[in-house]
Amino acid sequence: MTMACRGVTRAGAPRWMPRGACWKRLLLALLPVLLGACSGLANRNAPAFSEVIARNDNYIIVRASRDATSRSLAKTFLGDAGRYWLIEEENDDTPVRPGRIVVIPLRETARSGISPHAVQTVPVLCYHRFGDRDDGMMISARRFEQQMAYLRDNGYQVIPLTALLEFLEGRQRVPRKAVVLTIDDGHQSIYKIAYPILKKYGFPATVFIYSDYLGYGGLTWPQIHEMGRDGLIDIQAHSKTHANLNKRLPGESRAAWLHRIETEVAAPTNKLREHADTPVIAYAYPYGETNEQVIDFLGQYDYLLGFTVFPGGNTAYSYPYTLHRSMIFGDRGMQAFRKALNNTMSF
Template sequence: MRKRPTPMALVKYRLTCFLLILLAGCAGIPVEPGGKPGVIRGEEYVIHPAASGDTWASLADTYLRDKSKGWLIADFNKSDEIVAGQQIVIPLVHPNPVGVYSSGYQTVMVLCYHRFGPNKSKMVITPGDFDAQMAYLRKHDYRVIPLSSIHSFLKGEAALPQRAVVITIDDGYRSSYDIAYPILKKYNFPVTLFVYSDFLGSRDALGWSEMKEMIGSGLVDIQPHSKTHASMAKRLANESDEAYRRRVDEEIRIPSQQIKKGLRLPLHTFAYPFGESNEFMISQLKSADYNAGVTVVAGGNPAFAYPFKLRRTMIYGDRDMASFVRSLRVFTTENLK
């Protein structure tokens, strides 16, 4: 029985055939209309001779109509920099949107923070440590993406960068604005804040003005983390079935309404208090048109992860940089031949 070719083997085969046709001078491969000389377009790929001033973002803007997808071209060419004269191959359709290979599969890390301050503890990250962690992500070519980007990946509709990382911050402490937000702006990293609505506006919490300012930067998304931060996974003592259902409804509906009305943001992901969920909660989120729910179970998320039990890895303030680096598991090695 013949072995089935892997996705990347098929990509290499199609690309080789394409290049052989070019070298043979076959007619019918059109020069990019209105483009620079030497640019050649096929059905699945464009070959672009790099010029001075070209960037991954500018090429993505020209050929993919989305400058944010420069990573796709860089990953495909396995190159960090563009050199003038280099033949850049631009995939018009991603050859492997689910990130599954014969050697294993891609996983997207979702990092979970809580508070920031000068005195480190388990749940408090110092400004210096947070800055050092963000600097590490930048220096080692991790690509920080919005949480909302993961939904198409989980549906198999769109690829994500090979070293994709998501940053989330829970609860809605004001230190997210005072400390984390300036550092995230420094690195131009997007973040999702999960807030519970009863906490907002209190002494240590974010206010609506701070949240609106951060949203205006284009880097910050805000999603619900319940109304009171009480666990909904189990009924309370002496709580009737009807009372439990009403409580879950309020814990989901009230913060959702406040975010939609006060911040005019689309709702897509719910953070379970304490990371705990059950099938009834998930059914309620689905009925409310949510795309996903996030836990605090450590680990990465492959394309085949269940969207309503996405993993998040807690980042603790009393751990060192080596611990942070170990948490960045963006590929799971497994023989899938």
């Protein structure tokens, strides 16, 4: 059989110089040989180890082993089981099954999430408190678990804040249905209610704390350390006192106002670095409001991201100091939750 795509070689064959990704043509050419015109391979015919059929600099094509999964293939061929979603998206979310031909991308494409017809947006959800009822900013444990189950069951990939940063900087592609979870203030209910549910689903989340609240009604340092040990909970800054930084106090001079803003920006990062030994890269503005002066101080204190509470998703070209977050309210139901998960912006 003559292959028209010189960028791809069969396993064990001499390697030609790559000339582009033609895996679809290769796959169509190989299928009759591999499958014998059958509709599929039975489990008993699947190899014990995933067999490399062909590869080039951009793709590897394998026949899945009896126990292969997208995670195991990602660990073997990409070096990171957490990159399984790249394989799933490349194969149009077709499940990995014994004997099935699977395309594994070796290089990320479309890191910006921009296509001719739409732009990928990453929604960031904003929670506050958790309790025994659904009311305003309070979410019941039952409702929160329902929402997390919805994310899992509908193919959403909860990514950490660092992955969003890399997406904004053009360094990393994120899943098509990526979503970021954040929780503001640092209330005790985060540890008692939200954390066990997040741990159950394996979802990372960022908690934005205002530092004067820690240990005085809010989370304690032992709780923060415990939540941070498994790598799911990331602690970032939400000011010192939760004051509205857009508003000057009665009789406050401009110089005093600027000094107060600087204190509200600097204090939480200093405390977090002292007690939690965590890189502080993000700041959630109290009440979601900001201005040029606050953003200037964020840059001076090495913050890389600033979050408002303006609803909507974030594109790869969003301004990193005015990122959007959608507030999740306890009394608005699942329809509002689903609406907050919109992850495309069509042209």
